[in-house]
Amino acid sequence: MAKLNKKQLAWRPGQTKVRRSSRVMFASTILVLEALVVIFAGLAIFGLRGRVEGGALPLLIAFGVLALVFILACAVVNKPWGISLGWGLQVLLILMGILEPMMFIVGIAFGLTWAYAMVKGGQMDRDNAERAREQAAWEAANPE
Template sequence: MSPTIFYGQTGKFTFRMLATVLGGQSICILLGALVARAIAATDQGSGSSTAYLVVGVGLGALCIVAAGLMRRPWGVTLGWVVQALTLLSALVVPMMFVVGLFFLALWVTCLVKGAKVDAEMARREAAAGGSEAGADDDGTADRVDG
């Protein structure tokens, strides 16, 4: 099974990492929207500065929504859409391509490493569950003094 998924449930650690990536990405996208508006405003013949700002703020809001929906199976799919739209925003602000590549690399890294961490945590919980037969709630074994 490939750790890079496009749809489906992720582990607790993975979806938290992915949500963190999207949260940071939203800040960069919102700043990129301000740059796009300023660039368009300096062009005398361009009247699309407000449109760039609205679309950029919408994409930043989509990042935040996607971060909140990471627990859902389609939250990962929405995160991939955000990654693609961030790369597509380079058509307006070329430096957004670098930002998009950076966050895409973080996204894929969090998917791959997060799946490994979740698998290791599940393995440790399963191992600890088998050895807790004689343990109290605090994890210590009962001791009977005679």
Template sequence: MRALCSTHLIGEAIVICLGALVAMSLTDISTGLLWAVAGPAALLCILLCGKLSAPWAVPAGWALQFALIAAGFVVPMMFVVGVVFAGIWYACVRVGRTIDAAKAARA
């Protein structure tokens, strides 16, 4: 599960940074405020990659997915992007757990 979810979180960090760039040109929100929110969110995605074995990591990943959906209030297209990434997160968690169970059964 860690490999799938880590790949997803790295992609999400990139999307958060790109979404902030889009928001800079489409909204009147200050650049400093955008990066004060987007920077730590992207950093949190990257840091969460290393903590995916912790029991709180998957719920934290869900919180990130909902935050990405909520970014749609700033850039409306982020509603769609957030829902797509939440679906991919669900698939990564579900398939990852299936793979982990198969590996444990084989061992």
């Protein structure tokens, strides 16, 4: 027999399912993908400039820490200030173009993706909340 987790043990018949935010899911996905981009950009910048200019280890550590910040931002993106942190990370990703010009293009592309996720994710969350209110009103008006 499989072991049940806490949420499975707490479930009761008729219990409503807590809806996850589409905006938070989109934002978390984008931040994880950006963390991978930061790691690969760091390796590329290290390969192009790190050995020539010296300071290779601090460069790699800095990009590793930055990638970790992108990952950890996923945990707070559901808070109001977490979205602001995400916008700040978008600006930081674009500014990486100072070190490698192609990162301007990549950063702008991810920034546009982030903006789309914030707008459409928010719209989807509002639509889902409206649909849930209508469903609750219908169920209250039509008991079994």
